[in-house]
Ligand code: ATP
């Protein structure tokens with residue numbers, strides 16, 4: 001007996017609709033044949049940028065590949081991902097920031113710290129053995145002009161062919177957005193902090 005024989009009219013229409021949908025999706029998947037190293041920019045005011053980037057570190061490790069994480073700006077509070085991921089084989093994790101400008105209150109030191117971090121990041125961006133480079137909160141270094149776009153863009157552009165790069169931070173510069181293959185702007189609809197809830201371990205850090 002055919003499996004469509006005892007279907008109701010609604011079930012039959014659903015089957016036909018989903019069959020057509022699957023054909024469209026399958027055709028799109030079949031058309032995407034390119035493999036290449038990607039640049040991703042995760043920006044916007046909503047929560048979820050850095051945690052998404054660190055999630056891709058976990059995905060990378062799942063394939064036995066390697067990742068290098070550079071955390072710019074933030075040096076004060078440690079995130080849970082660092083405690084876990086930096087202990088895994090195949091991960092290097094550099095904390096190259098000393099907190100936000102309003103915490104350090106020392107412009108010259110902030111710029112020197114940012115530059116030293118960028119020098120290390122450039123090494124990872126030149127290393128074909130590194131599958132994924134995370135440049136966490138890089139957008140601020142560009143926006144504060146601690147680093148010029150002429151310094152930042154070429155090492156990203158000239159990286160090894162299959163290396164992926166994830167850049168996070170609010171207000172990504174238009175040139176970073178243009179360089180990227182994938183850009184997500186996370187919108188801030190609601191955040192518990194505004195209801196007086198402090199940062200929660202495992203969620204916010
Ligand atoms: P996460 O690391 O949780 O993915 P993020 O990278 O998108 O967050 P950041 O701007 O780097 O966001 O801020 C990190 C910290 O600030 C986290 O504790 C996060 O919960 C909090 N945060 C993020 N967005 C907001 C917001 N819109 N209002 C208040 N706090 C926020």
Ligand code: MG
Nearest residue numbers: 049050137168
């Ligand atoms: Mg972040």
